[in-house]
Amino acid sequence: MRYTWALSLWALVLECLLVSPDASARSLAQIKKQGTLTWGGDLQGGEPYVFENPKNRKQLIGFEVEIADELGKRLGVVAKFSQHDWSTLVPSLERGDFDVILNGLEDTSDRRSRIALSAPYFVYGLTITIRNGDSYRSLEALKGHKVGTMNQTVAHSLLKVMPLEAVLYEGQQEPYADLSSGRTDAVLLDHIIAQRYGCNVKGLTCLSDDVTRGYYVMGVRKSDDTLLVALNEALKSMQSDGSLRAILERWRLWDPRQSPLSAAADASADASTDASADASADAPALAAPPEVPRFDAEQIKMFLKGAGITLALSVLAFAIASPFGMALALTRLYGGKIEKFLAGSYIEIFRGTPVLLQLYVLYYGLAPIIKLDAFVAAVLGLGLNYAAYEAEVHRGALLSIPSGQSEAAAALGLSRWQTIRHVLMPQALRTALPAVTNDFVALLKDSSLVSVITVVELTKRMTIAAVEVRSWLIPGLACAVLYFCLSYPLAAFARYLERRLEHDPARSSGKGL
Amino acid sequence: MIQLDQVVKAFDGRNVLDGISASLDEGKIACLIGPSGCGKTTLLRCMNGLEQLASGSIRISGCDILPNSNRATFSRVRQRVGFVFQEFHLFPHMTVLENIVLAPVQVRRQTRAASEKRAQELLEMVGLGGRGDARPSQLSGGQKQRVAIARALALDVKVLLLDEPTSALDPSMRQEVRNVLRDVAKEGLTMLCVTHDMPLVTTLADEIWVFDAGNIVERGDAKTILNAPKSAVARQYLQPSLAD
Ligand SMILES: Nc1ncnc2c1ncn2[C@@H]1O[C@H](COP(=O)(O)OP(=O)(O)OP(=O)(O)O)[C@@H](O)[C@H]1O
Ligand SMILES: [Mg+2]
Numbered sequence: 052m053r054y055t056w057a058l059s060l061w062a063l064v065l066e067c068l069l070v071s072p073d074a075s076a077r078s079l080a081q082i083k084k085q086g087t088l089t090w091g092g093d094l095q096g097g098e099p100y101v102f103e104n105p106k107n108r109k110q111l112i113g114f115e116v117e118i119a120d121e122l123g124k125r126l127g128v129v130a131k132f133s134q135h136d137w138s139t140l141v142p143s144l145e146r147g148d149f150d151v152i153l154n155g156l157e158d159t160s161d162r163r164s165r166i167a168l169s170a171p172y173f174v175y176g177l178t179i180t181i182r183n184g185d186s187y188r189s190l191e192a193l194k195g196h197k198v199g200t201m202n203q204t205v206a207h208s209l210l211k212v213m214p215l216e217a218v219l220y221e222g223q224q225e226p227y228a229d230l231s232s233g234r235t236d237a238v239l240l241d242h243i244i245a246q247r248y249g250c251n252v253k254g255l256t257c258l259s260d261d262v263t264r265g266y267y268v269m270g271v272r273k274s275d276d277t278l279l280v281a282l283n284e285a286l287k288s289m290q291s292d293g294s295l296r297a298i299l300e301r302w303r304l305w306d307p308r309q310s311p312l313s314a315a316a317d318a319s320a321d322a323s324t325d326a327s328a329d330a331s332a333d334a335p336a337l338a339a340p341p342e343v344p345r346f347d348a349e350q351i352k353m354f355l356k357g358a359g360i361t362l363a364l365s366v367l368a369f370a371i372a373s374p375f376g377m378a379l380a381l382t383r384l385y386g387g388k389i390e391k392f393l394a395g396s397y398i399e400i401f402r403g404t405p406v407l408l409q410l411y412v413l414y415y416g417l418a419p420i421i422k423l424d425a426f427v428a429a430v431l432g433l434g435l436n437y438a439a440y441e442a443e444v445h446r447g448a449l450l451s452i453p454s455g456q457s458e459a460a461a462a463l464g465l466s467r468w469q470t471i472r473h474v475l476m477p478q479a480l481r482t483a484l485p486a487v488t489n490d491f492v493a494l495l496k497d498s499s500l501v502s503v504i505t506v507v508e509l510t511k512r513m514t515i516a517a518v519e520v521r522s523w524l525i526p527g528l529a530c531a532v533l534y535f536c537l538s539y540p541l542a543a544f545a546r547y548l549e550r551r552l553e554h555d556p557a558r559s560s561g562k563g564l
Numbered sequence: 565m566i567q568l569d570q571v572v573k574a575f576d577g578r579n580v581l582d583g584i585s586a587s588l589d590e591g592k593i594a595c596l597i598g599p600s601g602c603g604k605t606t607l608l609r610c611m612n613g614l615e616q617l618a619s620g621s622i623r624i625s626g627c628d629i630l631p632n633s634n635r636a637t638f639s640r641v642r643q644r645v646g647f648v649f650q651e652f653h654l655f656p657h658m659t660v661l662e663n664i665v666l667a668p669v670q671v672r673r674q675t676r677a678a679s680e681k682r683a684q685e686l687l688e689m690v691g692l693g694g695r696g697d698a699r700p701s702q703l704s705g706g707q708k709q710r711v712a713i714a715r716a717l718a719l720d721v722k723v724l725l726l727d728e729p730t731s732a733l734d735p736s737m738r739q740e741v742r743n744v745l746r747d748v749a750k751e752g753l754t755m756l757c758v759t760h761d762m763p764l765v766t767t768l769a770d771e772i773w774v775f776d777a778g779n780i781v782e783r784g785d786a787k788t789i790l791n792a793p794k795s796a797v798a799r800q801y802l803q804p805s806l807a808d
Contacts, residue, residue, distance in 0.1 A: 458614055459653035463667035464642035464719065466635075473666060477657045 079277040082150060088128045090119050091144060092154030093137040095511070096223050096518035098247070099302050100155050101132065105519075108349050114302040115153050118172055121294055125285035136503055139415075141166060144270060146418040150278065152270035155241075157205045162270065169269035170283050172295060174308045176261030177206050178245040180230060180238045183256050187237055190215075190262055196236040199226035205265055206239045223518060224248045231255060243304070264308060290314060346525045350516050354526075357512030358533040364429055364508060365495045371434030372494070373487065376441025377480075381471060383442065384449055394442070401439035407500055409436055414504040429501035437494055444486045448479035485552065488545035492538045509533055565590040565723065565754045566611070570620035573606055580606050582778035583620065588771065590722075593755040595765045595786070597801045598775030604758040605650075607775075608725045611756070612645050613638030625723045625754075643671060646716030648726040652708045654700040654715070660687070661696035664715045672719060679718070686714035690744045706737030710744050717748070724748070726757040730764055742767055760801065766790070774798040 082088055092101045092115060101113035111132055123130035133149040140152045144166060157175070158168055179190065187193050190213060199218045200206040210217040218235050220226045226238045227249040238249060239262060250257035269286075271279050289295040291314050299305040299312075382394040401409065410432040414423060423431065452475055460470040499510035507515070513530035517523045566588040573581040580603045588594050596604050609615040611624055613633065622629040625644040627637060655663050661683055668679035687693050690710035700708055709729055716724060729745065730738040742764050749755065749768055757768060765772065769786035774797055782795040793799045 453653075455649060455651055455653040456655065459647075459649060459655070460666075461614065461638075462612055462642060462647040462649075463715070464639055464671040465667065466639070469670050473670065474655055478655075481657065 078275065079281055082128060082278065083126065086128050087131045088119070088123050088126060088151065089131045089133050089149035090151045090153045091133045091135050091140050091149040092152070093140070094134055095137070095515040097515075098519065099243070099304065102519065103353075105345075105347070105349070108353055114173075114298055114304060115155075117298045117301070118289075118295070119153050121289055121298065122282060122285045125288060126281055134507060139503065141270065142415050144272060146415055147272075147422070150271065150275070151282065155243075155267055156270050158266045158268045159205060159208075166270045167273045167276065167279050169271070169279060170286050171266030171268050171312065172286060173267040173299070173304070174264055174311060175267060176242045176264045176308050177209065177239055178242040178249075179258040179260075179262060180227065180240075180245050180249040180255055181236070181258065182230065182233075183254050185236070188258060189260075190239070193237050197234070199229055199235040199238040200240055201226065201244075204240070206241070209263065210239060227252055227255060242308070261308070346516065346520050346522075346529075350520075350526075351529065353516070354509065354512055354529050354533060357507065357509040358537065360426075360506065361495065361498050361509040361534075362537055364426070364433065364498045364501065364506070365491065367430045368433035368437060368498070369491050369494055371430065372437035372441050372490075375434070375438040376443075377445045377476070379438060379442035380445035380449060380479075381476075383446060385467065385471065398439045398442050401436050402443075406432065406436045406497065407503060410501060410504050425501075425504050425506050428504055429498075429506045432504075433494060433498060433501065437490065440490055441487065444483050444490065445479055448483040448486075449475055451482055452478050481552065485545050485549040488541055488548060492541050492545070495538050495541070496534065565592075565625060566756065567623040568607075568620070569622070571607070571610065571617060571622060572619045573603070573610055573615060574618045575606075579618075580778050581610065584778075584780055586773060586780055586783060588754060588756065590754055591752050592770045593749055593757065593768045594771040594773055595769040596756065596758040596773045596775055597760060597765070598797060602775045603778045604775055605727050608647070608727050608756065608758060611725055612642055612647050614647075625721075643719055644721055645723045645725060646719065646721040648709070648712055648716050648724065648729050650728040650732050652700075652705075652712040652732070654708055654711055656700050658700075659696065660692065660698050660700065660703070660711050663700070663711060664718050667715070668718050682720075683714070683718060686717055687711075689747060690714045691740070704737060705733045706740045709733065709737075709741050713741075713744055713748065722754060724753050724755045726755065726759070728758050728760065730759065730761045738763075762802070772798075772802075774801075 094102055094111075097103075097113060099113055100115045101111055104110040104112045116132070119130040119132070133143075135143045135148065137154065140154060140156070141162070143149065144152050152166075156162070156168075158171065162168060179187070179193075181187050187196075190198075190209075194214050195216075197216045197218050198210055199220060200210055201223065202219045202221055207217060207219065218226075218229070220229075223240075223244050226235070226240065229235050230238050230249070231252060231254055238245070240249070242257075242261065245257050249255055269282055271282070286295070290312055293314050295312060296305055296309070296314070299309060379394045379398060382390050383398065384391075386394060410429070413432045413435075414425065414428040417423070456474055456478070457470050460474045465473065498508060501508060502511035502514075509530055513526045516526040516529075520526065566586075568584050568586045571581050571584040572579060584607065596607070598604055606615060610617055611622055611629070613629065616633070617629065617631040619631055624641060627641045627644065629637065629641060654660075655666070658666065661680060664683035664686060665676065665679040668674045668682065669676055684693070684696065687696055690713055692707060692710055692714070695703070695707070695711075700711070703711065709732075713729070726745075730741050733741065738761060742761075745757075745764065746767050755768070757764070759765060765786070771784065772782075772786050772789045773780050774782035774789070774793075774795055776795070776797045782789065782793070782798050789798060790802055793802045
């Protein structure tokens with residue numbers, strides 16, 4: 052529903068990869084025994100759902116945090132947050148990374164067929180935003196016009212079947228920016244998003260009538276039926292004693308839309324997508340525009356931490372890629388028939404498929420067999436992928452060594468391995484060094500891909516901050532500066548090596564040695 | 565010490581060595597001469613396993629090389645037979661001393677100290693006593709070839725095979741290599757040296773083997789052949805040198 056990083060294609064691939072959705076279901080008894088209920092969500096664009104407290108970055112706040120804490124209390128356990136890209140929440144749940152999704156998950160029939168959904172804890176309305184002075188008052192009136200929305204949302208599935216042009220965005224703010232500048236004629240999104248990013252923008256107006264309403268619900272694995280029952284009971288008690296309302300009011304989210312959730316409301320209200328149209332049309336002005344956090348020293352500290360993770364990730368991944376690549380190159384050149392074939396296949400497969408796919412397979416696909424920690428999976432994924440590239444660099448370097456070198460070693464009685472170890476490998480490494488350094492710089496930048504498997508590194512940190520402060524400029528610049536500080540010294544080192552090797556008399560006289 | 569029996573080697577279905585038989589006694593030095601492409605290098609490479617025989621056999625320094633010989637055999641041969649390449653093939657990433665001690669340390673498992681002591685002696689012998697720490701790239705061609713000779717001798721081989729050891733050198737550097745080889749010859753090694761360098765032939769050769777088209781066309785005592793070459797090939801190669 053909110054900012055989605057990965058393309059939906061990958062979500063699709065992912066679904067094909069999942070072997071068994073119930074691989075690591077945790078029963079309610081187990082949750083109670085361990086004393087923690089782990090809930091999954093995405094901090095990015097997380098306000099007011101779940102986000103870092105701008106005044107204290109270590110603390111998570113948001114109405115969903117409070118709901119989770121309250122639910123935990125009622126189950127007698129502690130609620131613990133687990134960070135995941137929003138678009139990967141369902142597969143991560145199935146993988147067993149956490150117990151429950153509690154993060155703006157809409158109740159749709161698609162989801163219902165895949166995971167078990169709880170009773171609702173929030174009612175959202177799809178809000179139309181237009182430019183001041185335009186006269187559209189309904190979706191019907193927008194026929195033939197351009198309407199912005201976000202990818203993978205209920206609003207999108209609604210627009211898809213209308214005779215109008217839906218324009219898709221990955222972020223929450225961009226649709227409203229394009230509406231302001233006239234690229235689109237309207238935006239259709241959740242009222243929470245509209246109120247934060249659209250209604251308060253100068254020159255834009257939000258229509259008071261919701262196009263439709265729906266519920267935010269919790270998601271659990273289908274096999275966790277006892278957990279679902281317990282969650283529903285806890286939610287019901289929160290509803291009847293007014294604590295759910297209190298939380299939503301504290302976040303200024305309580306409005307007439309939420310009346311089905313009030314203590315008085317019929318508790319048997321079932322969770323169908325079409326909420327009753329009874330909510331009054333005079334809803335809008337309920338929430339004052341929330342304060343936009345600033346890009347401050349705390350943010351910079353988080354950026355530095357992200358940069359540290361990016362660096363650690365790249366160094367460790369390369370520590371795998373380089374030696375493994377050399378081993379692959381040696382095997383491909385000097386191994387037996389079968390070994391040659393295997394090394395060649397490895398290289399071609401890992402070079403010929405996207406690293407994003409490899410990360411997904413490693414993290415989600417293999418989860419039923421071996422459940423890797425996200426950082427470990429990231430290091431392994433990048434390392435194994437780059438090994439294929441390093442293998443080709445080293446192979447090229449080995450091939451560039453004149454055949455006289457290995458003949459001279461053989462004539463001295465050195466075995467095949469001794470020849471490789473003492474004569475070929477040291478020379479190949481020298482030749483390959485500039486290219487290897489360049490690849491390391493490339494890896495440093497490619498490492499941003501691992502945010503799809505929930506590692507929060509520099510780029511992900513930047514996108515979180517950008518949505519938070521409603522601007523890409525400063526976070527983007529900070530991010531770019533940090534990447535540059537990491538990669539420039541390396542790039543300069545690579546150039547220095549290249550120059551040195553060019554002028555090395557040992558190289559230029561070539562074959563005569 | 566060296567015994568060739570009906571040695572045949574073919575490339576692409578063409579016999580490059582066409583049934584060669586010859587022998588060389590211990591401590592003797594034979595120089596091989598013959599036109600380009602007649603198979604001299606190939607014969608030398610067959611004698612230490614850089615090429616596999618098609619048929620026939622080679623007995624060298626107590627080892628038998630046959631068409632089906634394996635790595636173990638070649639490994640034994642190579643520890644007893646040194647090889648000097650036309651293009652030196654020193655290891656550019658190692659110092660001169662490291663080039664020489666590599667085989668004793670890795671292949672013979674000798675201690676580094678003992679290997680370096682012997683390497684130093686060999687460097688003195690080839691007149692490069694002070695250059696152990698130099699890189700090959702810092703040496704002249706003649707110096708490189710002298711290091712290559714020291715390297716080939718480091719395993720205390722009994723037989724030395726040399727493939728045109730002076731032909732990649734400027735004429736001005738050839739004499740230093742000839743002198744070194746003359747000193748090596750005094751150590752009593754058995755040597756087989758392919759060369760067109762007539763001064764080298766006259767300094768070294770006990771015997772001359774004249775090659776043509778994959779076969780030995782004339783073979784015998786060096787003085788005899790130098791004075792009265794019988795074959796056309798020998799005359800072509802030896803006569804001009806007598807003139808100067
Ligand atoms: N690896 C190979 N594959 C195919 N043909 C080869 C190979 N090595 C040598 N030959 C051929 O074998 C023949 C003999 O080559 P060889 O190098 O032994 O000649 P040579 O007598 O040493 O000549 P030169 O005086 O030019 O060094 C040549 O015709 C050459 O083309
Ligand atoms: Mg030759």
